[in-house]
Amino acid sequence: MATQASRAAGRLMISPAVILLLMWMIVPLGMTIYFSFLRYNLLIPGENPFVGLENYSYFFTDPNFWPSLVNTLFLVGGVLLITTVGGVLLALLLDQPMWGQGIVRILVIAPFFVMPTVSALVWKNMFMNPVNGVFAWIANVFGLPAFDFLAHAPLLSIILIVSWQWLPFATLILLTALQSLDSEQLEASEMDGAGPLARFFYIMVPHLSRAATVVILIQTIFLLSVFAEILVTTNGGPGNASTNLTYLVYSQSLLQYDVGLGSAGGIVAVILANIVAIFLMRMIGKNLET
Amino acid sequence: MARASTTQRKAVVTVCAWAVGLVIFFPILWTILTSFKSEVDAIAIPPKFLNFNWTLDNYHDVQERSRYFLHFMNSVIISLGSTILALIIAIPAAWSMAFVPGRRTKDILMWMLSTKMLPAVGVLVPIYLIFRDFGLLDTRTGLIIVLTMMNLPIVVWMLYTYFKEIPGEILEAARMDGATLSKEIIYILTPMAVPGIASTLLLNVILSWNEAFWTLNLTAANSAPLSAFIASYSSPEGLFYAKLSAASTMAIAPILILGWFSQKQLVRGLTFGAVK
Numbered sequence: 001m002a003t004q005a006s007r008a009a010g011r012l013m014i015s016p017a018v019i020l021l022l023m024w025m026i027v028p029l030g031m032t033i034y035f036s037f038l039r040y041n042l043l044i045p046g047e048n049p050f051v052g053l054e055n056y057s058y059f060f061t062d063p064n065f066w067p068s069l070v071n072t073l074f075l076v077g078g079v080l081l082i083t084t085v086g087g088v089l090l091a092l093l094l095d096q097p098m099w100g101q102g103i104v105r106i107l108v109i110a111p112f113f114v115m116p117t118v119s120a121l122v123w124k125n126m127f128m129n130p131v132n133g134v135f136a137w138i139a140n141v142f143g144l145p146a147f148d149f150l151a152h153a154p155l156l157s158i159i160l161i162v163s164w165q166w167l168p169f170a171t172l173i174l175l176t177a178l179q180s181l182d183s184e185q186l187e188a189s190e191m192d193g194a195g196p197l198a199r200f201f202y203i204m205v206p207h208l209s210r211a212a213t214v215v216i217l218i219q220t221i222f223l224l225s226v227f228a229e230i231l232v233t234t235n236g237g238p239g240n241a242s243t244n245l246t247y248l249v250y251s252q253s254l255l256q257y258d259v260g261l262g263s264a265g266g267i268v269a270v271i272l273a274n275i276v277a278i279f280l281m282r283m284i285g286k287n288l289e290t
Numbered sequence: 291m292a293r294a295s296t297t298q299r300k301a302v303v304t305v306c307a308w309a310v311g312l313v314i315f316f317p318i319l320w321t322i323l324t325s326f327k328s329e330v331d332a333i334a335i336p337p338k339f340l341n342f343n344w345t346l347d348n349y350h351d352v353q354e355r356s357r358y359f360l361h362f363m364n365s366v367i368i369s370l371g372s373t374i375l376a377l378i379i380a381i382p383a384a385w386s387m388a389f390v391p392g393r394r395t396k397d398i399l400m401w402m403l404s405t406k407m408l409p410a411v412g413v414l415v416p417i418y419l420i421f422r423d424f425g426l427l428d429t430r431t432g433l434i435i436v437l438t439m440m441n442l443p444i445v446v447w448m449l450y451t452y453f454k455e456i457p458g459e460i461l462e463a464a465r466m467d468g469a470t471l472s473k474e475i476i477y478i479l480t481p482m483a484v485p486g487i488a489s490t491l492l493l494n495v496i497l498s499w500n501e502a503f504w505t506l507n508l509t510a511a512n513s514a515p516l517s518a519f520i521a522s523y524s525s526p527e528g529l530f531y532a533k534l535s536a537a538s539t540m541a542i543a544p545i546l547i548l549g550w551f552s553q554k555q556l557v558r559g560l561t562f563g564a565v566k
Contacts, residue, residue: 010390013382017446018398020379024439025405031416090310098304106550107311110318113549115500117520118538122321124524126531132333134320140335167314169560176557214561225409228502228517232524246411253415254507263415270412277407284562285400 029270035263042257055264062261064240064248071155072244072272076223078159079166080216086163087170087215088208092200094171095178105175112168116228123161124150124233154234154242161229166222170215177211178204217280224273245269318542325349325535332531348536356519358537365515365541367430368505369498372437373445373491379438380445381487387446388453389461399450403562406443410503421508428510436508437498444497445490448559452486489555492548496556499545516541 036055040048059065094105111119127134128149136146149157181204189199227246230236236243236251243251249269253262312319323339324332331342352358387395417436418427426432456479464474505518520541523534549556 006390007392010386010392013386014398017379017383017402017442020439021402021405021442024442025408028413028416028420029408031419032413035415093303093307093310096303096307097300098307099300100304100308104307104311105553107315109549109553110315110546112556113496113500113545114318114542115517115520115545116502117506117517118321118542119317121520121523121534122317122538125534126320126324127317132335132531134337137335137337164314164317169556172553173557173561176554218560221407225411225503227411228506228521231506232521246409249411250414250507254418259415259419266409266412266415269409273407273409273412277404280407281400281404284403285396 032263032266032270035259036267038260040259040263042259048260051260055260056268058261059264059268062248064243067240068243068245068248071240071242072224072246074155075159075162075226075244076220078156079163079223080219082159082163083166083170083219084212084216086167087174088212090167090171091174091178091208092204094175109168109172111164112166112172114165116165117232119165120161120229120232123157123164128157150234151238154238158226158229158233158242161233162223162226166219169219173215174208174211177208181207213283214280217276217283220276221273221280224269224276245272318546321535321542322539323535324531325539327532327535329530329532332535348532349540352533352537352540355533356522358519358540360512361514361516361519362540364430364513364519365499365517368433368437368513368515369495371430371434372441372498373494375434375438376442376445376494377449377487377491380442380449384446384449384453388450388456389458399447402443402446406440410440414507417504418507427508428513430513433505433508433513433515436504437501440501440504441494441497444559444562445494447562448490448493448555449486451558452490453483455486456482489552490559492552493555493559496545496548496552 037050037052038048039051039054090108094101094108098104114122125133130136130146130148130151133146135149139146147153185203186199189203194202225246226244227250230242230244230247231250234242236247240248245265246269249262249265252258252265256262325348326344326346327338327342328345328347331338334342387399421427421432426435460478460482461474464478469478499515500517502517502521505515506521509515509518516537520534520537523537
């Protein structure tokens with residue numbers, strides 16, 4: 001059906017988007033790679049000599065590098081664990097018949113629409129504050145000493161805050177998947193005498209595994225770049241206790257003005273994200289064919 | 291007998307679900323309640339739930355002490371501007387990929403998606419330097435450009451999945467009946483495409499409104515949208531719970547309302563069509 005002319009028109013229509021995205025990707029990324037080979041500090045004027053892999057060796061031997069990598073993995077892993085398990089349980093609960101289902105759904109989804117800076121500040125001040133926070137009051141009611149979350153368990157606190165933000169996303173997607181499950185299949189298995197556990201493990205789990213994989217992969221992409229929550233709660237501290245890779249690169253480039261080192265760190269972050277991206281792309285690509 | 295047990299079961303489920311829902315929603319509810327308290331009531335121990343003197347002073351004070359309205363308008367202009375710009379670029383692209391797919395259409399789509407996987411921090415340094423050299427730091431224009439590019443892949447993908455659902459036979463039938471290209475676009479395609487475009491617009495306004503990496507790094511006093519402005523409350527001098535709550539409530543209220551309308555689109559948009 002497509003003629004030569006319409007094909008040419010089609011190409012013309014795609015090209016602005018393609019050219020802009022290509023520029024957006026190649027120019028800055030190319031610059032980052034280039035800077036990562038230079039000794040380049042904004043505080044030290046003068047020429048920026050080529051230093052090969054020096055920035056990379058500095059970055060990998062930086063005493064903050066390994067802690068920040070470990071923190072990144074704990075942050076991503078912790079949030080994934082909480083949101084995926086919580087999301088499955090919540091989706092199963094919300095899928096049951098009940099009164100006011102629509103309202104409960106809205107209540108559960110709402111945190112996803114709260115901007116990261118607001119949710120981090122609200123949790124930090126009104127809940128986790130050891131003097132005036134709600135948690136301190138609850139601890140007090142039970143006769144326990146107040147716990148200073150952000151001072152003594154900064155990473156765990158941030159994991160909690162970020163989980164609260166992403167739990168709705170996992171729930172919503174898993175619930176959507178659950179609702180697309182053929183109810184006749186469930187009824188048939190029930191007639192054949194399958195108990196609730198058998199139905200869950202042999203019918204629901206296989207059906208949900210695809211949606212769960214998508215949830216895990218997409219969340220991982222976003223969670224590798226958690227930034228605002230750390231900036232407004234702990235500034236990466238105390239020490240480096242809650243510094244993740246994104247925050248480390250930010251502090252090296254925009255707080256210490258070390259463009260070369262920050263760029264090397266940025267490239268490391270890109271490589272890390274790409275490892276995850278490959279799996280995600282493969283899944284979505286497969287979906288596109290069907 | 292069976293009926294009684296289903297009702298009972300439904301009651302139990304309802305109670306559980308409402309309890310869980312209220313716990314999850316509680317931080318938002320608490321923020322909204324606190325925004326109507328005096329600063330003294332806001333930090334009272336034990337906390338005051340409803341038995342406090344309701345006041346609107348905080349909303350007044352937030353505007354008085356900072357340029358709240360400016361930041362609010364920045365949010366509106368930046369999120370709408372970047373979304374509309376992205377739509378203008380994406381609609382023709384998604385259109386032609388959906389209706390005149392070529393051999394490389396799939397590759398282009400996948401490649402666009404891959405740009406979204408690029409972590410922002412990987413291009414932070416060059417973008418910051420380019421913005422500094424071109425005088426774009428702390429300008430709305432600069433932020434609109436960045437957010438447009440950030441969201442362009444999602445916009446193209448969402449539109450593509452919506453356009454894909456428009457049956458091609460309708461177009462052929464219209465052509466058979468002698469519709470010209472312009473008539474085809476005005477009378478057939480546009481009405482069918484509008485719902486998809488509207489959903490895409492909605493989701494991307496939400497994403498841009500809440501974006502907090504670029505807004506924090508590229509803006510200061512003048513062009514900061516709410517997501518960056520609220521961060522200024524993290525400094526000790528800004529530790530006023532009631533005012534923080536009022537500023538927060540105003541920042542999240544528009545999006546909470548928009549978000550409730552966009553639950554379905556959210557799934558489709560954020561999973562790139564992998565879950566519908």
